[in-house]
Amino acid sequence: xxxxxxxxxxxxxxxxxxxxxxxxxxAILMLLPDTGAAxxxxxxxxxxxxxxxSTAIALIIGYYFIKNGKMINHRFCMILAFVLSxxxxxxxIIYHYNTGHTEFGGEGxxxxxxFTLLISHIILAVAILPMALLSxxxxxxxxxxxxxxxxxxxxxxWLYVAISGVLVYLLMRPYYPY
Numbered sequence: 001x002x003x004x005x006x007x008x009x010x011x012x013x014x015x016x017x018x019x020x021x022x023x024x025x026x027a028i029l030m031l032l033p034d035t036g037a038a039x040x041x042x043x044x045x046x047x048x049x050x051x052x053x054s055t056a057i058a059l060i061i062g063y064y065f066i067k068n069g070k071m072i073n074h075r076f077c078m079i080l081a082f083v084l085s086x087x088x089x090x091x092x093i094i095y096h097y098n099t100g101h102t103e104f105g106g107e108g109x110x111x112x113x114x115f116t117l118l119i120s121h122i123i124l125a126v127a128i129l130p131m132a133l134l135s136x137x138x139x140x141x142x143x144x145x146x147x148x149x150x151x152x153x154x155x156x157x158w159l160y161v162a163i164s165g166v167l168v169y170l171l172m173r174p175y176y177p178y
Contacts, residue, residue, distance in 0.1 A: 052165035
């Protein structure tokens with residue numbers, strides 16, 4: 001087995017492991033009771049929305065760059081989007097470890113709209129983790145044809161998750177307890 005094949009197998013193992021462990025950890029944290037430390041993390045939902053919005057901007061600019069043949073700029077934007085999403089994930093875990101779950105209080109037509117948005121956001125957020133990791137790996141290892149094949153799916157899903165994350169925050173904002 002050659003070195004690149006071994007490297008690819010190792011990367012696939014790491015991506016698979018993270019793609020399983022991270023959603024399980026997040027789900028468990030959502031079920032934990034409030035630790036009483038909500039005051040210390042009360043501004044994190046706004047921070048999360050800012051990170052998601054910034055991720056969406058980085059993705060769009062990165063897409064623009066690759067369509068215009070500016071690979072170095074594209075790579076920078078995609079790495080930035082990945083870093084912003086990673087910071088979001090760590091902060092999101094910290095937030096939910098300390099606060100538990102916040103109920104949505106909207107009524108009427110907004111309620112089914114919110115839950116449809118939220119459910120699609122959650123499902124696609126779980127799906128985007130391995131896709132983004134694999135896209136990043138293939139791009140950074142110059143497996144360009146394989147990168148393009150996964151990135152054509154990763155980009156729109158990741159963009160949807162980032163934008164829907166901002167919308168979920170805006171809809172939830174009135175119901176945060178602080």
